[in-house]
Amino acid sequence: MRFSQAFIYTLRENPQDAEVISHKLMARAGMIDKLAAGIYTYLPLGWRSIEKLCAIVREEMARAGSVELAMPCVQPAELWQESGRWFAYGKELLRLKDRHDREFCFGPTHEEVITDVVRRRVNSYRQLPVNLFQIQTKFRDEIRPRFGLMRGREFLMKDAYSFHGSYESLDEAYRAMEQAYRRIFERCGLSFTAVEADTGNIGGSESHEFMVLAETGEDAVVACTCGYGANVEKAEAGPLPRAPQWPGHAPENPQAVHTPGLTSVPEVAAFLGLLPAHFIKTMVVETDKEFAVALVRGDDELNEVKLKNALGATHLQLASAEKVQKVTKATVGFAGPLGLSGVRVVADPEVMRLNLAATGANRDDFHWVGVVPGRDFTPDLIADIRLVRGGDPCPRCGKPLEMKRGIEVGHIFKLGTKYSKPMRCTYLDEKGQEQPMIMGCYGLGIGRTVAAAVEQNHDEEGIIWPLPLAPYAVELLNVNPDVPAVAEVSERLYGELVAAGVDVLYDDRDERGGVKFKDADLIGFPLRVVVGKKGVEQGHVEISLRRDKSRRTVGIAEASGRVRELLAQGEVR
């Protein structure tokens, strides 16, 4: 392809709305163009990288035994009502009506459709397992899209779904998908980690996320040298040290103390000469079905996802000040578990391990001290609802956990019968018994993976594409288009490279050398062939690598062969 024909428009400055590096660079390199919040055009250059990733994904999915199909974007409401998600999915589901006032949605994911496809064809254990995938545009009406392709509302996703007659069969497919994902991200040259994850509103019993490690990642993960890794939402800690001894002599019974205007644990702790770890932090939350009260130790933070799961809720948020007042009869900051009625109280195990504690008195400007969990109050539920911190002991080996940030590029789930049961996707087993199929689903963010690759591979000049994702592997750069000899060598070399099947972009523009070099660095072609006046006079051209900036001079006649060698030898990454 010739640059002059390729519809490439680079930007000299960062677009005003770009925040993260991948967004800035992809916009400047002329790869993406924003149409509306979270909705992007993939310009020709960006689309080439997307397509390269798609090709890798297709190869690896095929290797893992998955078969490609394409499902509709627009889906009838009935299917979603059958699965129960029409109501559960909430506002992220973009709902539409057709001219007959029939309800549809733009698919944010395709469990319902694929389940419908399979249930209408598969009736026997003999037809199982089935594994299907597609690469397709999804729409999720995210509350806050941001960071370019990292969190769009409209985005490309590879989604695969598997159907099984046994959990052993599901395990097998799950492992095959995990391997496929590992191969995909390895082939893209990404540094990633697979961690245990919460299943969110997709549902199911077990799931893993694939995280590309990056400072700008939106997710926090914990990792241990022993191999344990988990999203913080899911992460557990091993046995924790107990709270330090209660200072001074212990009160026999809870005593109310006056704590005027002190509403935060650190403030009250300092005022009473106690440590935050001696406190029971009490938070009122509101779920889709009830108000509830969560208790964690004063130096811990609440993990809302764990609490949501413990309560069996689909949505959860901290209650507003007025609602806190209603539940506790006190202003925010003085809530405690003693004497509460009409709400479920969930306590973290660390709270129950406190010998003595201090906590809010549900009365303005008062706290209790000398509270004994289990004696002075009894929670309705004891569950791990604590947010793991860096340095906590690993639940497997006890070594300190490390906290990292990552970009979630893939997520695989064991769904079990979450969709097959309500949607009656069943088969007859060997004994002629009707059974719901056991399902798995496997998502991979295409655009997000490409953006993650940019996050991990760039410098001050621009993108440094890993070879497999580069829009073009090679740029042929004609420094002096107005010098006939240089133009002639460039054209000839371009012809040779094209004939040899090299993925090359030829910068034939009538621009100064500097402009071309800047653009080449910004876009980040892994390999560059520079044809200039001096070189041509001496019978050679220059080949350089974007990643390490190394240059080598080769004879004009050998250039095309040398390029092919470099690409084939894996010297370019």
Place this chain on the structure above:
RNA sequence: CGGGGCGUAGCUCAGCCUGGUAGAGCACACGGUUCGGGACCGUGUGGUCGGAGGUUCAAAUCCUCUCGCCCCGACCA
């Protein structure tokens, strides 16, 4: 949805506080000089200042409403 901020030329921004002729750089067109790391000089094209209403002799500027976008939180591939 809560909190903060921004909408002025294709892009990045100044002007707004203190109302009175709409600006710069880049890009684009033409001419000239330049030509291996985003050249220089000259000339030129391009704007209903996001939209609606109001105040005023006069509004990009002040007020009200509205739409869009960005950042921080809840959601997620």
